[in-house]
Amino acid sequence: MVRAGRLTLFVGPMFAGKSAHLIAAALPHVSSLALKPAFDKRDGAELVSRDGTHLPARSVGEWPDDAAGFAHIVLDEAQFMVAPHYEGDIVNQLLAARQKGAIVTVGGLDTDYRRVPFEVMTRLADAADEIIHLQARCHVCGCGARWTAKIHETGHVLETGDQELYEARCDEHWTLPVSE
Numbered sequence: 001m002v003r004a005g006r007l008t009l010f011v012g013p014m015f016a017g018k019s020a021h022l023i024a025a026a027l028p029h030v031s032s033l034a035l036k037p038a039f040d041k042r043d044g045a046e047l048v049s050r051d052g053t054h055l056p057a058r059s060v061g062e063w064p065d066d067a068a069g070f071a072h073i074v075l076d077e078a079q080f081m082v083a084p085h086y087e088g089d090i091v092n093q094l095l096a097a098r099q100k101g102a103i104v105t106v107g108g109l110d111t112d113y114r115r116v117p118f119e120v121m122t123r124l125a126d127a128a129d130e131i132i133h134l135q136a137r138c139h140v141c142g143c144g145a146r147w148t149a150k151i152h153e154t155g156h157v158l159e160t161g162d163q164e165l166y167e168a169r170c171d172e173h174w175t176l177p178v179s180e
């Protein structure tokens, strides 16, 4: 019997618990391949959530040759899987894995600090079986935050960082960064 594949997305701003949910989704699976973008040098060979959970993961700049051998594939920070940091079309590769029966679970930012959608995430959302929208707490007021604000304008849309550079913000308190 052919297994039915499935694509689940965890999307939202930074600090919303996307990595925590991905790690929790992977743990029950015996055969699990956890991937992270080679572009993201944080945390070495692990997916790490700010809630303290972590999971061994491979940093990849292209689709792994042995991916077909895994029943469950997890990918975090999917917004980084674009040229020149990633070779190949990650969306088509994930959809092909689902087609072959894999349970595919992906986390990523739906929008950048300007509130512009990340194209990879939009394409994945169009094809997903399930999308879980997560919110963080606004850094200013503590309300539900759908957006990420950047504290300093650096001129880079793709730029790894944490609380020194980014904050979760609600609709009322989101702003563009002040140019330096």
Ligand SMILES: Nc1ncnc2c1ncn2[C@@H]1O[C@H](COP(=O)(O)OP(=O)(O)O)[C@@H](O)[C@H]1O
Residues within 6 Å of the ligand: 013, 014, 015, 016, 017, 018, 019, 020, 021, 048, 049, 050, 051, 135, 136, 137, 138, 139, 168
């Ligand atoms: N502004 C915030 N809103 C919500 N959680 C936060 C915030 N700042 C830090 N945290 C912590 O971050 C955890 C989620 O982190 P993580 O899984 O790394 O999120 P994501 O992958 O979405 O960035 C929460 O469980 C909480 O402990």
Ligand SMILES: Cc1cn([C@H]2C[C@H](O)[C@@H](COP(=O)(O)O)O2)c(=O)[nH]c1=O
Residues within 6 Å of the ligand: 013, 014, 015, 018, 019, 077, 108, 109, 111, 112, 113, 114, 148, 149, 157, 158, 159, 160, 161, 162, 166
């Ligand atoms: C908003 C925004 C974020 N990034 C980077 C910053 C972090 O390294 C990751 C997001 O990590 P998290 O697990 O979701 O906290 O993305 C970026 O490159 N560009 C942006 O606009």
